[in-house]
Amino acid sequence: MSPADRKRRIGERVDARRDALDRLALEIHARPELAFEERFAADALCAYLESEGAHPRRGIGGLETAFVAEAGSGEPVVAILGEYDALPGVGHACGHNLMGTAAVGAFLALRETLDGVRGRVRLLGCPAEERGNGKTYLIKAGVFGDVAAALMYHPGDRDEVDPLMLAMVNLDIEFAGKAAHAAAEPHEGVNALDGLLLGWNALSALRLTIRSDSRVHGIITDGGKAANIIPDHAAARLMVRSPDNAYLADLKRRVLACFEGAAQATGCELRAEWSEVCEVVTTNRPLAEAFTANAKSLGRTLHPRRAADTHGSTDMGNVTTIAPGIHPFLSITDVPIPGHSVAFAEAAKTPQALETMHIAAKALAMTAIDVLTDPGLAKRAKEAHNGHKA
Numbered sequence: 001m002s003p004a005d006r007k008r009r010i011g012e013r014v015d016a017r018r019d020a021l022d023r024l025a026l027e028i029h030a031r032p033e034l035a036f037e038e039r040f041a042a043d044a045l046c047a048y049l050e051s052e053g054a055h056p057r058r059g060i061g062g063l064e065t066a067f068v069a070e071a072g073s074g075e076p077v078v079a080i081l082g083e084y085d086a087l088p089g090v091g092h093a094c095g096h097n098l099m100g101t102a103a104v105g106a107f108l109a110l111r112e113t114l115d116g117v118r119g120r121v122r123l124l125g126c127p128a129e130e131r132g133n134g135k136t137y138l139i140k141a142g143v144f145g146d147v148a149a150a151l152m153y154h155p156g157d158r159d160e161v162d163p164l165m166l167a168m169v170n171l172d173i174e175f176a177g178k179a180a181h182a183a184a185e186p187h188e189g190v191n192a193l194d195g196l197l198l199g200w201n202a203l204s205a206l207r208l209t210i211r212s213d214s215r216v217h218g219i220i221t222d223g224g225k226a227a228n229i230i231p232d233h234a235a236a237r238l239m240v241r242s243p244d245n246a247y248l249a250d251l252k253r254r255v256l257a258c259f260e261g262a263a264q265a266t267g268c269e270l271r272a273e274w275s276e277v278c279e280v281v282t283t284n285r286p287l288a289e290a291f292t293a294n295a296k297s298l299g300r301t302l303h304p305r306r307a308a309d310t311h312g313s314t315d316m317g318n319v320t321t322i323a324p325g326i327h328p329f330l331s332i333t334d335v336p337i338p339g340h341s342v343a344f345a346e347a348a349k350t351p352q353a354l355e356t357m358h359i360a361a362k363a364l365a366m367t368a369i370d371v372l373t374d375p376g377l378a379k380r381a382k383e384a385h386n387g388h389k390a
């Protein structure tokens, strides 16, 4: 079978499963689950794989809701990644219900297209993208060690091949003070909330002088228990982001200094804990060109990133650091809709979103076929990856 025949077959096999894939995406949309708790989604996707004769293995990387399935034999290995976690309060406002399902659709179509092809396709069910850097657990489990191409897509409001996804790190801040009656003996207390707010205000001043491509934002998670008690505890969660690793390191130092100074000024004790870094997405150009050509054949034109546009951060960045990878966006709407909004959650269950999901499944699977049947592409992808690292 020629690569063109295989791609035609992929289209047929995704189309044959449209109803089942749509049902899965809508069921997962209706049952949004937070990071590390995506039991319904993982069960539903794995049950469907089982019903099609694929046998996913659960719990990889020590994550209950992660799974892996493979098809084919030998090398190279192409990984197809899908996410399925949601956001607190706004459900599937990032459209991950469409991503896990598209990855499963791509994998099942590929299983029926690999006859006579050397190499494997590895489907990876990836929990906890919105919080917790789930893919870093999978990286530690070694599932990317032999991967020649790591492919995924993300729903968006614009077809974009090389989105800017910033490096990001979480900071958990706690101020410890001393409780006291806020009216009778305020002088006996040490106000943890005031300490935190002083640091927060210093941070607001800092934000006026940082690079426009970098971000610091957060929420206060504890501001005390009662208005008539001097708070002995206050806490915040912050996110610090930049496209530049060196600048991120410097920004971390400056952000922390805001709270260190405030702790000293108020006599509070400061506890600060940084998370692992979620790295910048490095789009692999040869793989991106292959995906763009396949999307084009399916009627979608992918655009390069626009200056000053950012899509936040993703643990896919860490994957693209160690393996050639892509993370393009495919639009599910005709009008601009901000991500992580109620409107985006609504858009993630429309017929247009489901149609885009079918296209994504096909384009991902077709790009996998390109890597598996064209040794030149795998070689160029590797060279581009090594060149970027150098």
Ligand SMILES: [Zn+2]
Residues within 6 Å of the ligand: 094, 095, 096, 129, 154
């Ligand atoms: Zn997302």
